[in-house]
Amino acid sequence: MRLGKRTKERIMMNIFRALLIIVVAVYMLPFFWMISTSLKPDRDLFLMPPKWFPIPPEWSNYKQAIEYFPFLRYFINSVIITAGSVLGTLLVSPLVAYGFSKIYWPGRDVFFYIMLSTMMLPFAVTMIPTFIIFKKLGLVNTFWPLIIPSFFGVPIHIFLIRQFFNTIPDDFIDAARVDGATELQIYWKVMLPLSKPILLLVGLFQFIASWNNYLGPLIYLTDEEKYPLALGLPLFLTRYGTHWNWMMAASTLSIIPIVVFFFFAQSYLIEGIKLSGLKE
Amino acid sequence: MTRMQRKNFRKGFLFILPWLVGFAIFTVYPIVASFYFSFTEYHVTKPPVWVGLENYRKLFKDVLFTKSLANTLYYAAGLVPIGLVVGLFLALLLVQPLKEIVLYRGVIYFPSIVPAYAFATVGIWFFHPYLGFVNYILSFFGIDGPMWLSDEKWAKFTIILLAQWGAGGTALIYMAAIKDIPKELYEAAILDGATRWQMFRKITLPLISPATLYYLVTATLAALQIFDLPQIMTGGGPANSTLSYVMYLYRHAFSYVNMGYASAMAWILFLISAFFTFLIFKTSRRWVFYYGSKR
Numbered sequence: 001m002r003l004g005k006r007t008k009e010r011i012m013m014n015i016f017r018a019l020l021i022i023v024v025a026v027y028m029l030p031f032f033w034m035i036s037t038s039l040k041p042d043r044d045l046f047l048m049p050p051k052w053f054p055i056p057p058e059w060s061n062y063k064q065a066i067e068y069f070p071f072l073r074y075f076i077n078s079v080i081i082t083a084g085s086v087l088g089t090l091l092v093s094p095l096v097a098y099g100f101s102k103i104y105w106p107g108r109d110v111f112f113y114i115m116l117s118t119m120m121l122p123f124a125v126t127m128i129p130t131f132i133i134f135k136k137l138g139l140v141n142t143f144w145p146l147i148i149p150s151f152f153g154v155p156i157h158i159f160l161i162r163q164f165f166n167t168i169p170d171d172f173i174d175a176a177r178v179d180g181a182t183e184l185q186i187y188w189k190v191m192l193p194l195s196k197p198i199l200l201l202v203g204l205f206q207f208i209a210s211w212n213n214y215l216g217p218l219i220y221l222t223d224e225e226k227y228p229l230a231l232g233l234p235l236f237l238t239r240y241g242t243h244w245n246w247m248m249a250a251s252t253l254s255i256i257p258i259v260v261f262f263f264f265a266q267s268y269l270i271e272g273i274k275l276s277g278l279k280e
Numbered sequence: 281m282t283r284m285q286r287k288n289f290r291k292g293f294l295f296i297l298p299w300l301v302g303f304a305i306f307t308v309y310p311i312v313a314s315f316y317f318s319f320t321e322y323h324v325t326k327p328p329v330w331v332g333l334e335n336y337r338k339l340f341k342d343v344l345f346t347k348s349l350a351n352t353l354y355y356a357a358g359l360v361p362i363g364l365v366v367g368l369f370l371a372l373l374l375v376q377p378l379k380e381i382v383l384y385r386g387v388i389y390f391p392s393i394v395p396a397y398a399f400a401t402v403g404i405w406f407f408h409p410y411l412g413f414v415n416y417i418l419s420f421f422g423i424d425g426p427m428w429l430s431d432e433k434w435a436k437f438t439i440i441l442l443a444q445w446g447a448g449g450t451a452l453i454y455m456a457a458i459k460d461i462p463k464e465l466y467e468a469a470i471l472d473g474a475t476r477w478q479m480f481r482k483i484t485l486p487l488i489s490p491a492t493l494y495y496l497v498t499a500t501l502a503a504l505q506i507f508d509l510p511q512i513m514t515g516g517g518p519a520n521s522t523l524s525y526v527m528y529l530y531r532h533a534f535s536y537v538n539m540g541y542a543s544a545m546a547w548i549l550f551l552i553s554a555f556f557t558f559l560i561f562k563t564s565r566r567w568v569f570y571y572g573s574k575r
Contacts, residue, residue, distance in 0.1 A: 016376045023373065024387045030445065033413045034402045050416060092298050099295025105288040111296060118307050120497070120557055122505050124526050125550045126310035128317065128533050128543055132324065133305070152302020183291050212395035214508045215526075219534060230397050234512045237401050244405055251401050258394055266386050269393070270452060 034255075038062070038248035045244050058245065065249035068240060073225070074232035075257065081146045081217075081228055082210040088150030089206040090199060093157040098187050100158065101165035102173055112162075119155045123215070131219055145220045146213070150206065157202045164198035165191065197268075204265050211258070229254045311550075317543035324537055335544035345545070347520055348528040351436060355524060356503035358440040363499055364492070367450025372480075374451060375458050385455075389448035396508035403442040404429065404513055429514055432521040439509050439522060450495055457491035458484060461571075486569040493568050496560050504553055525549060 037045070039057035044050075065071075100112050134145040168191065176186045192199070214230045221227060227235065233254050240246055262269075293300075318335055320328035339345050374385050391399065406413050407428040415425030428438045461484065469479050507526045510516065516523035529549070533542035 013376065013378060016373060017378055020373050020376075020378070020381075020384050023370065024384055027388050027391055027445065027448075029413065030391075030399065030402050030406050033406055037405065046411060048411070048416070050411070050413070096296050096299040099292045103288055103292040103295065105292035106285055107289065108292055111300070115299065115303070118303065120501060120553070121307065121311075122501065122546075122549055122553050124505060124529055125314060125546045126307060128539055128546060129310035129313035130306055131533075132313075132539070133309075135324065149302065149306055151298070152306065153299035155299075158299060183295070187295075208393050212393070212397075214395070214397050214512075215530075218530075230395060233397050233401060237404075237512070244408075244411070247401060248405065251398055255394060255398050258398075259390075262386075262390055262393060266389075270382075270385055270389055 031255075034248045034251055037245055038252050040245050042243075042245065061245045061249040062253070064243075065236075065246045065253065068246070069232065069236045069250045069253075071229075071232075071250070071253050074227055074229045074254075077143070077226060078211060078228035078230070078257075081143050082207055084143065084147035085150040085210040086203050086206045088147060089154050089157055090203055092151055092153045093202065094161050094192065094195065094199065095187065096153040096158045097161035097165055098183075098191060101162045102168075102170070102186075102191065103183065115155050116159065119159070127215075127219065134220065140220055141222050141226065142220075143226070146210070146216050150210075154206065157206065160202055160205075161195065161198055164195060168194055200268055204269060207261070229257075314543040314546050317540050318547050319544075320540045322539040322543075324539060328540065331540070335541050338541065339544055339548070344520060344523065344528060348523045348525045351521070351523055352504060352506065352525040354436055355440065355506050356500060358437065359443055359503040359506070360496065360499045362440060362444060363447055363450055364495060366444050366447040367495070368454050368488075370447055370451035371454030371458060372484075374455050389452060392446040392448035392452075394446075397512055399442070399445060400509050400512035403438075403445075403509075407438055407442070429522075430518060432519050435514060435518060435522045439506075439513065442513075443509060450499070453491050453495065454488060457488040461487045487571050489568045490570060493560070493564050497557055500556050500560065501553055504549065504556070 036052065036054055038061055039054040039059070040051065040061075041054075041058040044054060100108060100115075130145075131140070134140055139145055139148075172190055172194075173186055176190055181189070212230070214234075217228050217231050221231060224232075224235070233250060236250050237247060317328060319330060319332055321331050321334075322328035370388055374381065374388065378384075405411075407415075409415060409425070409427040409430055412428070414428070418425040426434045429435050465483050465487075466479055469483060474482070505526050506524045507530070510522040510524050511527055511530075514522045516527055525545070526549070529542050529545045532538040532545065
């Protein structure tokens, strides 16, 4: 007897489901292992086979971790750096994108393609002279070198916002122009209110990029007081690397902000790729 | 230029001015300056001293330079194709019309936004030779797991493997591309009796090729600059087997404050990156397919 088309389809779907559950388990395992280790007493660390669930949980690991790992200070430093660069991106990138999208001027495309090509420039190539500029300005060991560049517009974000602006009909703008509005007014009162979804997405992208940046702080920050989480956690690793339960407690703490962030931003990030125009 | 064009030029130019200024300060000047530094001996405290091709000559005799370059090419040769297969595989699963698919998408995407410094620390413990989870699981199958990060032969591969934890980002781009494929194409293929594999080869793969082009360029550039994971997990060891190009560059620039030498390295990396980007775009004419375009 041949299986009906629908039955066959259902079997196929369940095969996919089983595969997905395995894949999801693999992607969750490191988190599980991290949290489970963070709650184990010292003596259980070396048990083979390991205990899957540490019962009773050893909460004091978190107390130990915080004592040697000034989580709050690192966290605040990360927040300042990230907030500054998100602000810069949102203030400037859409402005530049407007000049690349809704004003038709000779030479525009040349500049646009130059900007696109800079996205392929390795960070390492510009890293040294940029460092020397900030050193001469006396800004090394401050947060500024990590924030200032975003106030000159971030090419990838300018590109994404421009793609979005291009989908907004010119009629809106021409009507405002006829009414005598200046370009800045049009930008502020017509374009920005229509562009909330892409601004949100770009803000989220910048948040992630800035929060996760490791090489930047490593180059510019020397005082431990000024370390963001990106430097604080590896520092903890080199000092207390064998206390795996404290280490995992500190790792768990440093991931919590990203978990909270993801909880709120998930749908924008996952669906947002549609807005980003990468599919073209 | 007409008066209108001139007026528009002024307006448009003013809007892009912030970027243009940043471009001059943070891109043009650094490229030119690092080119100049690469022919000098420069330790920041004193002005650069011209030494001609000395830095480049030294580089080609520097064993660690060659080693870090070879390591980096190894990383790229592993990260780019493996990342593509894993990302595409995840995407194909994540577009299936299941009720709870949103949940799976979230779980698989999440690790890709977890900072490298956090999952590097978790990764060290996960792949610990004696106490780690991976070798524990392998022991179930009677496999005596390798030393992973502590073994010269395995260390780079361990990092490549761990990086796949972030494949959710690639999966997302492929997901968007797959969802864009017109359903009629599959319906027609089914009527013609095509198998799933045939549909994947003849419809899905060609129609997502623009996303593949995007992936190849960004992933190759990222792989050539790999830094965070090896820096935190191994610091370059054991026996420099995980030392990446940018790690070695960083050492010269910021540990030895040897800016001239590091700038020469930066310029070589620039040329290597440009070469690979060019190569990918050049061959892309043969394999990238834009649906609906006549070309």
